[in-house]
Amino acid sequence: MTGTATGRDDQRPRHPSDGAKGNASARGEADTSEGKPSGPDRGTPWLNGEEREAWLANSAIMISLPAALDARMQRESGMTFFEYMVLSVLSEQPARTLQMSDLAARTSASLSRLSHVAGRLEKRGLLSRSRIPGSGRRTSATLSEAGYAEVVEAAPGHVAAVREYLIDGLKPHELATLRRIGSAVDAAIKRQMPDTGPTASDPAGPPKDPDLRS
16 A cells, blocks of 8 residues: 555545545544554555655556566467566576576576476476486476577567567666666565575576577
């Protein structure tokens, strides 16, 4: 929930589901004699106007951009944006192989989601999975030649979409700011999940094939 709260009924942010109606009773609030809200809203650090606008703008990036990339990639390459990311990350690894837990971290996905998608890609002959010898239940994923050919063919369209939807609309100093913002958000998430390992935002060096640069 966003907005500002001043402790006065006529200035409190409305609940998203309440529309134009007042929502003090819906949130279980009541004003105290000091004019401060009681109940669930006590101590909530509501966003001010500038913070709210920044959050809504970035919500568009988080929600609309992946959806646009996904639709475009399925239309042009027959794969989802996440499937492309899985294949692309594998294409940059030594022997085009990576442990599944590391692949999940680099694609910012849960292991369950990655396993589901990897199974689909495996059925299409684009990668294979194998058990890693030793203790524990560790599995690696290896990009096949067909998978490599698929990601190389899809890469130009992916780069074009990234440029059209994000990169080319920003000035150099805005790109630097965007990178700092992304790093700060990534660091904040890592502080809450300290054992998740590296994420997709970690520098991985240039891709092995120049056609895969994005």
